[in-house]
Structures are given as C-alpha cells and as structure tokens.
Amino acid sequence: MSLDARQDLPALMADLGRRARAAASELAAAPAEARTRALHAMAERLSSAEGAILDANTRDVASATAAGVAPAMVDRLKLGSRGVAAMAEAIKAIAAQPDPLGAEIARWTRPNGLDIARVRVPVGVLAVIYESRPNVTAEAAALCVRSGNAVILRPGSDALGTSRAIHAALAAGLAVSGLSADAVQMVPTPDRDAVGLILQGLDGAVDLVIPRGGRSLVARVQAEAKVPVLGHLEGLCHAFVHREADPEKARDVVVNAKMRRVSVCGALETLLVDAAAAERLLPPIAEALAEAGCELRGDVAARRIWPDTLEAMEADWRTEYLAPILSVRVVDDLDAAVEHIKTYGSGHTDAIITEDAHAAERFLNAVDSAIVLWNASTQFADGGEFGFGGEIGISTSKLHARGPVGAEQLTTYKYLVRGTGQIRP
Amino acid sequence: MSLDARQDLPALMADLGRRARAAASELAAAPAEARTRALHAMAERLSSAEGAILDANTRDVASATAAGVAPAMVDRLKLGSRGVAAMAEAIKAIAAQPDPLGAEIARWTRPNGLDIARVRVPVGVLAVIYESRPNVTAEAAALCVRSGNAVILRPGSDALGTSRAIHAALAAGLAVSGLSADAVQMVPTPDRDAVGLILQGLDGAVDLVIPRGGRSLVARVQAEAKVPVLGHLEGLCHAFVHREADPEKARDVVVNAKMRRVSVCGALETLLVDAAAAERLLPPIAEALAEAGCELRGDVAARRIWPDTLEAMEADWRTEYLAPILSVRVVDDLDAAVEHIKTYGSGHTDAIITEDAHAAERFLNAVDSAIVLWNASTQFADGGEFGFGGEIGISTSKLHARGPVGAEQLTTYKYLVRGTGQIRP
Numbered sequence: 001m002s003l004d005a006r007q008d009l010p011a012l013m014a015d016l017g018r019r020a021r022a023a024a025s026e027l028a029a030a031p032a033e034a035r036t037r038a039l040h041a042m043a044e045r046l047s048s049a050e051g052a053i054l055d056a057n058t059r060d061v062a063s064a065t066a067a068g069v070a071p072a073m074v075d076r077l078k079l080g081s082r083g084v085a086a087m088a089e090a091i092k093a094i095a096a097q098p099d100p101l102g103a104e105i106a107r108w109t110r111p112n113g114l115d116i117a118r119v120r121v122p123v124g125v126l127a128v129i130y131e132s133r134p135n136v137t138a139e140a141a142a143l144c145v146r147s148g149n150a151v152i153l154r155p156g157s158d159a160l161g162t163s164r165a166i167h168a169a170l171a172a173g174l175a176v177s178g179l180s181a182d183a184v185q186m187v188p189t190p191d192r193d194a195v196g197l198i199l200q201g202l203d204g205a206v207d208l209v210i211p212r213g214g215r216s217l218v219a220r221v222q223a224e225a226k227v228p229v230l231g232h233l234e235g236l237c238h239a240f241v242h243r244e245a246d247p248e249k250a251r252d253v254v255v256n257a258k259m260r261r262v263s264v265c266g267a268l269e270t271l272l273v274d275a276a277a278a279e280r281l282l283p284p285i286a287e288a289l290a291e292a293g294c295e296l297r298g299d300v301a302a303r304r305i306w307p308d309t310l311e312a313m314e315a316d317w318r319t320e321y322l323a324p325i326l327s328v329r330v331v332d333d334l335d336a337a338v339e340h341i342k343t344y345g346s347g348h349t350d351a352i353i354t355e356d357a358h359a360a361e362r363f364l365n366a367v368d369s370a371i372v373l374w375n376a377s378t379q380f381a382d383g384g385e386f387g388f389g390g391e392i393g394i395s396t397s398k399l400h401a402r403g404p405v406g407a408e409q410l411t412t413y414k415y416l417v418r419g420t421g422q423i424r425p
Numbered sequence: 426m427s428l429d430a431r432q433d434l435p436a437l438m439a440d441l442g443r444r445a446r447a448a449a450s451e452l453a454a455a456p457a458e459a460r461t462r463a464l465h466a467m468a469e470r471l472s473s474a475e476g477a478i479l480d481a482n483t484r485d486v487a488s489a490t491a492a493g494v495a496p497a498m499v500d501r502l503k504l505g506s507r508g509v510a511a512m513a514e515a516i517k518a519i520a521a522q523p524d525p526l527g528a529e530i531a532r533w534t535r536p537n538g539l540d541i542a543r544v545r546v547p548v549g550v551l552a553v554i555y556e557s558r559p560n561v562t563a564e565a566a567a568l569c570v571r572s573g574n575a576v577i578l579r580p581g582s583d584a585l586g587t588s589r590a591i592h593a594a595l596a597a598g599l600a601v602s603g604l605s606a607d608a609v610q611m612v613p614t615p616d617r618d619a620v621g622l623i624l625q626g627l628d629g630a631v632d633l634v635i636p637r638g639g640r641s642l643v644a645r646v647q648a649e650a651k652v653p654v655l656g657h658l659e660g661l662c663h664a665f666v667h668r669e670a671d672p673e674k675a676r677d678v679v680v681n682a683k684m685r686r687v688s689v690c691g692a693l694e695t696l697l698v699d700a701a702a703a704e705r706l707l708p709p710i711a712e713a714l715a716e717a718g719c720e721l722r723g724d725v726a727a728r729r730i731w732p733d734t735l736e737a738m739e740a741d742w743r744t745e746y747l748a749p750i751l752s753v754r755v756v757d758d759l760d761a762a763v764e765h766i767k768t769y770g771s772g773h774t775d776a777i778i779t780e781d782a783h784a785a786e787r788f789l790n791a792v793d794s795a796i797v798l799w800n801a802s803t804q805f806a807d808g809g810e811f812g813f814g815g816e817i818g819i820s821t822s823k824l825h826a827r828g829p830v831g832a833e834q835l836t837t838y839k840y841l842v843r844g845t846g847q848i849r850p
Contacts, residue, residue: 028793029790029791108812110810110811110812114801114805114810116811116812121793123823123824124793124823207823207824208823208824228653228822228824230824246846249846252846252848253846253847253848256848256849257848260848260849360843364841364843365454366454368453368546368549368839369839370839370840371839371840371842372839372840372841372842373842373843373844374841374842374843374844375843375844375845375846375847376539376842376843376844376845376846376847376848377847377848377849379848379849380539380842380844380847380849382849385535385539385849386535386541386840387533387535387541397653398548398549398632398633398837399548399632399633399653399655399824399825399837400824400825402837402838402839402840403839403840412823412824412827413827414793414794414795414796414797414827414828415795415796415797415811415827415828416789416797416799417796417797417798417799417801417805418785418789418798418799418800418801419798419799419800419801419805420800420801421671421674421677421678421800421801422678422800422801422802422805423677423678423681423682423685423801423802423804424681424685424802424804424805424807424810
C-alpha cells in the first residue's frame with residue numbers, strides 16, 4: 001500500500017469493493033473443478049510459506065505481549081508448531097466437500113408448462129471481520145472460494161502480520177490456479193475506520209458481513225451495519241440431566257461439555273438437574289467437575305445437595321463465563337428445564353441427557369435453539385464436527401443460516417424459469 | 426381498545442409482543458392438521474363476514490376519496506364484489522399447500538455415531554407492515570398459520586376499517602379451531618409510533634419484519650429496523666429480445682410483461698433488443714405496445730428504428746415506472762444485455778426471449794436476479810404462479826428468502842443431534 005492510499009482510505013476501500021465484485025462474478029462462473037484446484041493450490045502455497053508465516057507470528061506474539069495484551073488473547077494469536085499444517089489441512093478438508101453451487105434444490109412444472117428450478121448460487125461479496133485468531137484468514141478464504149463468494153478479510157490488528165503472511169500465500173495459490181487473486185482480498189491497514197466503511201457496504205459492493213470474535217465486536221457490527229450481518233452474540237449453552245439419565249454418561253458428557261475447552265462458544269455454562277433424581281445424579285457430576293478445577297455456583301437446592309457450591313445470583317443464569325465456572329440449578333421437571341432455557345438461553349446449543357427416548361424427543365422439539373443434542377456434549381457445536389469441512393462461525397440468527405456456517409450456508413438461490421412463450425392471463 | 430391503552434402505546438405494543446411470543450410456541454407445537462383446520466375455519470368465517478367486511482370497505486373507500494387520496498391508492502383499497510370470495514379462496518389454496526414444518530431437510534450420521542438432522546421450524550413472530558391492500562391481511566395471516574409463525578399485522582390507516590373487519594373474522598376462525606387467536610393479532614391503532622415500536626423489536630418479541638408496500642415504506646423499515654427485514658425495494662425488470670427470438674413470441678411476451686398490469690413489481694420496465702436483429706424484431710413489438718397505449722422512451726438506435734419513440738434519459742434506465750411507459754435500448758449482444766441488467770437492474774425478475782437454447786442458458790446463468798425467465802412473461806413473478814398458494818411478497822434480498830415468499834420461505838431450521846453419550850476428544 002502506498003502512502004497515497006493510506007491518505008485516502010475511502011477510495012482505497014471502494015477500490016477493494018469494486019475488485020471484489022468483479023472477482024465474485026468470475027468466481028461464480030468458474031466450474032467446481034477450478035475452485036477445487038484453487039483450494040489445493042492455496043493449501044500448497046500456505047505450506048511452503050510456513051517459515052514466513054511463523055516468523056510473522058513470532059513478531060505478532062512478541063508485540064502483543066509487550067503491549068500488555070491479555071494472555072488469553074495472546075494465546076489465540078499463537079499459531080504453534082502445528083498451526084500452519086493444520087490450516088493447510090483445513091483448506092484441503094473444505095476442498096473435499098461437495099461443491100454447493102449450481103445444484104437444483106427443487107424443480108417442478110406448472111400446469112401452464114412453465115418449468116421452474118430453484119438453483120443454488122453464491123451470495124456475492126462477503127466481508128469477514130475478525131480478531132486475533134490468524135487461522136480464520138485461511139478458513140474464511142477457503143469457505144468463500146468453495147462457495148463461489150469473493151471475500152474481503154479484515155483481521156484484528158494484533159494478528160495483522162501473521163494474517164498478511166497467510167493472505168499472501170493464499171493469493172499466490174489463487175493466482176497460479178488461474179482465478180483472480182481479488183477473490184480473496186485483505187484490508188491492508190489496521191485503521192479502524194476501514195471497519196466502518198465496510199459496515200456501510202462499500203457502495204453496495206458488500207452483500208453480507210460476518211463478524212467473528214467477541215461480544216463487543218459482534219455488537220458493534222450488528223449496531224452499525226447497513227448491510228446484512230450473520231453472526232452470533234453468545235453461546236449460553238445448557239445441559240439438562242433428566243431423571244432417567246445414565247449417571248456415568250451424564251457425568252462424562254457434562255464434564256466434557258464444560259471443561260474440554262472453556263473458551264469456545266459451545267462450552268456449557270448452565271447445568272439443569274431434574275429434581276426427581278438430583279440427589280443421586282448431581283454429586284458424581286459435581287465431584288468430577290471439582291476435580292477438573294471447575295467452580296460451581298448453584299441455587300439453594302443444588303447447594304444443599306453439594307455444599308461445596310457458591311451461591312448463584314440472578315446474573316449467573318445470564319452469564320457466558322467462557323471460564324471454568326458452571327451455574328447449577330435444580331428444576332422441577334423437563335418443562336421447567338425448557339422454560340429456563342427459553343428465559344435465559346441464547347438459542348445456540350442445548351442438550352438433554354436421558355435414557356428416556358420420549359423425554360428426549362420432547363426436549364428436542366421444545367427447545368428452539370440452533371443445535372439441540374441428546375446424550376452428547378455441547379462441544380460438538382462445530383462445523384468440522386458436523387462434517388462441513390470447516391466453519392466461519394456458528395449463527396444464532398434465525399434467518400438465512402442457523403448453527404454452523406459452512407460453504408453451503410454461504411450460498412443463496414435463484415429461480416430459473418423456462419417457458420415456451422407463456423404469457424400471464 | 427380502551428382509552429387507557431391508547432394513552433400507553435408502548436405498554437400496549439409490548440403486550441401484543443408477549444402474546445404473540447406465547448402464541449408462537451403454541452402454534453409451533455400444533456400438528457399440521459390443527460393448522461390446516463384453522464385455515465379452513467378462517468376461510469369460512471371470512472365468507473360469512475362478507476357483509477360486514479364490504480360495509481367497512483365502502484366506508485374506507487368513501488373516507489379515502491373524501492380525504493383526497495390518489496385514485497390509484499383508492500383503487501387498491503377497493504375489495505370489489507369478488508374481493509371477499511377471492512380472499513377465502515386464497516386461504517384455502519394456502520391450506521392445501523404441503524405443511525412445511527417438521528420436515529427433515531437433511532439427515533446424516535457422523536463417523537462417531539452422532540445422528541444429525543436438519544429439520545424445518547417456524548421463525549417465530551413476524552410483523553407485517555403494509556399499506557392499502559386489505560387482502561394482505563388475509564394472505565399474510567394464512568401464510569403465517571401454515572408456516573407456524575405468529576404474526577402482528579399493521580395495516581395502512583386508509584384500510585384500517587376493512588382490515589379490522591377481516592381480522593375479526595380470521596381471529597374468530599382461529600378461536601373456533603382451538604388455536605389461540607393471539608397467533609394473528611392486529612395493531613389496534615393507526616398511531617404511526619406503533620410502527621416505530623415494532624421496528625425496535627418489541628423487547629425481542631419480533632423475529633422478522635416484512636414491509637409490504639411502496640418504496641418509501643420499505644425504505645423507512647429498512648433504515649429504522651433493529652430486527653431483520655425481508656422485503657423488496659423495487660422491481661426494475663428487463664426483457665432481452667435476442668437475435669434468435671421468435672418475432673411473435675417476443676411481441677406477445679413483451680406486451681404482456683409490460684401491459685397486463687403496469688403497477689405490479691413484476692411489470693417490465695426496460696426492453697433490451699439485440700442489435701443484430703433490432704430492425705426486424707423491434708417494429709412489431711413497438712407497434713403492439715403503442716396500440717396497447719404504452720409510451721416508449723428509447724436510445725438513439727431504438728428511435729432510428731421506431732421514430733415514434735421519445736428520447737430516453739440516463740434516469741429512465743433507473744426508473745421503475747409502474748405506468749404504461751417502457752424504456753427501450755438496442756444492445757450489441759447478449760453480454761451487453763447482461764451488463765446493462767447488472768448496472769441498472771434491481772435483482773428482481775429478468776427475461777430473455779430466444780429460440781437459441783445455448784444463449785438462453787448463458788443468460789439464465791449470468792443474470793443474478795431472484796427470477797430469471799426464458800420465453801415467458803416477467804408477470805409470472807408471483808407466489809401463486811409459482812405454485813406456492815400465495816405470497817407475502819417478492820424478496821430481492823439475497824439472504825434467507827429470494828423471490829416469491831410463501832409459507833416455506835417463512836421457516837428456518839434447527840439441528841437435532843442424537844447421540845449415545847459421545848464426548849468430543
């Protein structure tokens with residue numbers, strides 16, 4: 001980027017938007033094989049750029065540490081020794097996904113002979129605004145190429161050096177494969193005003209903004225955006241241990257849901273235990289959680305059963321801890337559990353643990369969350385675990401895409417209507 | 426509505442939102458047959474209330490006329506003698522549609538044994554804000570019941586009396602069928618602040634706002650809404666007459682697309698004619714349009730071929746006339762037609778007229794509009810004509826729903842994940 005460009009951010013960003021729009025048309029017209037080839041070339045270039053990427057990452061980590069960035073954030077920034085290889089693998093996994101474009105979702109013929117087909121097409125130009133995880137650069141780019149969308153990437157400033165190095169490799173891969181490198185562009189400046197311009201839509205060039213990061217980033221994007229936003233505010237996930245739960249299964253699933261990784265959006269935040277069996281089911285779970293280093297905050301009934309439990313305040317039921325803390329409540333029955341989730345949940349991921357299939361189906365139907373599980377850990381809320389090859393996030397929006405957002409969820413459809421001269425009476 | 430309620434609009438509207446949310450849960454849990462039964466009861470009650478509805482309509486028409494409302498608007502307000510019967514038929518057609526809820530859109534098993542199903546569920550609570558067409562009341566209510574959504578209806582003040590009479594019949598039908606009448610509520614006041622409150626989401630009670638009306642209504646809703654909006658700004662529809670078009674087919678389709686009804690969003694606004702055959706193809710079309718009372722505004726080439734054509738200004742290519750006026754341009758070839766549509770189109774509905782299947786498929790793929798037609802009138806852009814039983818509008822948004830919005834397009838999905846105690850490694 002030249003100094004002139006720095007001085008004229010709006011013009012720079014508008015140019016980015018125009019290039020993205022042009023690349024989107026090209027990408028939409030490119031056959032599946034061309035996009036698959038491009039993904040393999042991107043993975044290859046990424047692997048061969050490992051040295052440069054890790055060097056940049058070391059510098060980013062050192063700067064962030066020196067600047068006093070919180071250790072948890074620095075941790076997200078670190079690629080680690082397997083980081084680059086993992087990104088290349090992720091791209092290959094996305095390349096191996098069935099191509100979502102051009103598929104006929106439905107086709108039918110009307111009595112007047114009109115042949116109507118609903119076919120899957122790309123959305124157009126996406127903008128992904130993220131924070132310190134540099135691997136988002138590779139995953140977002142790969143999902144966009146698979147789904148035929150051009151993308152404008154805006155990494156967090158802490159990860160800018162790493163993200164640039166990754167982006168350079170991806171752009172080189174696109175170029176050698178014959179697709180326009182403009183299909184995957186990166187905002188070349190850490191200037192925060194660039195985000196504001198993206199949220200205004202860059203003169204109609206941006207079809208969809210995807211924020212991927214903490215609550216404050218997503219809230220800012222949702223408040224300011226003049227274009228559609230796909231994102232999630234939080235994952236306030238619940239597990240309900242039903243009276244007919246298998247005690248060991250309940251213990252293992254709850255401990256995994258809470259403690260496998262406490263910082264992910266699918267991590268458990270509230271445990272609901274059926275009053276009819278709380279005396280029997282809660283202690284082994286509480287003991288295992290305590291052993292794993294988890295703090296419990298419970299209601300009166302829970303504290304009576306497991307005294308080593310702090311008092312839960314009203315705010316606890318509304319808190320996404322993202323930490324080794326779990327709120328625990330004893331509820332009257334399945335309906336009360338559903339009601340609690342309706343009141344406090346965020347519509348992300350909730351689970352029931354039970355051996356009673358009828359109760360399980362009632363819970364699955366009654367809980368209106370993106371993902372509802374029966375006898376499985378909430379940490380499965382993940383595009384990779386769903387078999388999507390990867391994800392750009394988990395949507396808690398009810399519209400367009402809900403749950404893990406993979407390549408297919410980044411598409412839309414149009415109608416092709418083939419006639420023989422029909423006019424409408 | 427009591428006087429007290431009038432004095433406290435925010436409390437009244439919040440109450441409407443809470444009732445709608447509760448009714449939405451009930452409706453989502455109601456089996457398909459219950460919702461079908463309710464639709465038939467709604468149609469029946471509507472028919473028996475014909476006298477009251479037509480009386481209210483006569484009063485609305487008289488008030489609007491006296492108030493100096495534009496004749497075109499008064500026209501939209503009139504139910505006419507067949508109006509009530511047509512509404513009842515529309516509800517029955519929607520009742521006859523396959524129920525969209527509960528269907529498994531996809532289901533697969535992961536290597537770890539997790540069984541993942543994507544099932545169709547309602548969105549929740551919709552708010553429909555419309556203008557003077559009273560039949561929207563019946564159609565929107567029926568589509569919402571079919572799709573399991575509760576709805577808050579906000580009719581235009583000109584049509585308020587008619588809409589209230591229709592709503593009373595629909596609510597009575599719901600009640601006799603055993604479903605909550607709160608599933609279909611109407612804002613009981615013409616106070617414009619009610620719209621503002623709806624656009625703020627009524628404390629999280631509204632999941633989606635659907636504006637149905639003119640450009641200024643839709644623009645206001647899109648600018649102010651803090652909740653997702655599904656709507657269309659305009660239908661700037663094109664027809665491209667390709668060099669291989671059949672002359673009679675081209676003439677009949679273009680005249681129908683423009684003149685069948687000039688005020689609908691699927692009406693043709695711009696005719697593009699292939700330069701290679703314009704001398705031969707344009708005159709019969711222009712002659713038929715002139716005979717039908719259509720004014721032509723053309724570029725230099727079009728005016729040379731058909732001298733009885735006014736000069737088109739740049740603004741003409743950007744204007745949705747909704748009137749017997751058509752802009753005409755001679756373009757170099759198919760690519761130039763696509764380029765014109767990309768520049769000036771609104772992504773609504775565009776058509777190609779040709780006997781060359783290869784050219785047709787190129788056009789169908791290259792034009793990124795909700796509906797792209799080959800050898801058929803753009804006036805087929807309509808949910809009923811698509812076989813949806815009805816529509817709540819045509820979406821030009823690329824997200825969630827594109828094109829005619831019927832019951833299925835008013836649904837979303839969630840994932841049901843059934844396991845046997847799986848934990849994530």
